[in-house]
Amino acid sequence: xxxxxxxxxxxxxxxxxxxxxxxxxxxxxxxxxxxxxxxxxxxxxxxxxxxxxxxxxxxxxxxxxx
Numbered sequence: 001x002x003x004x005x006x007x008x009x010x011x012x013x014x015x016x017x018x019x020x021x022x023x024x025x026x027x028x029x030x031x032x033x034x035x036x037x038x039x040x041x042x043x044x045x046x047x048x049x050x051x052x053x054x055x056x057x058x059x060x061x062x063x064x065x066x
Contacts, residue, residue: 008057021049 008014025042058065 014053
C-alpha cells in the first residue's frame with residue numbers, strides 16, 4: 001500500500017493539479033508576517049483538492065475512509 005501511495009504522489013495525476021493550484025494561487029503570498037484572511041480561503045481550496053485526489057485514488061483501489 002505504501003508503494004502505491006508513493007507512486008501516486010509521483011504521478012502526473014497528483015503533480016499536475018497540485019502544481020497548477022500552486023501556480024494559480026502563489027501570487028497572494030508575500031513576505032509580510034501577518035496572515036491574511038485570503039490564506040484561509042486558499043488553504044480550504046487546497047485541502048478540498050487534496051481530499052478529492054486522494055479520494056479518487058482510494059476509490060479506484062476499492063478503499064474507503066471508514
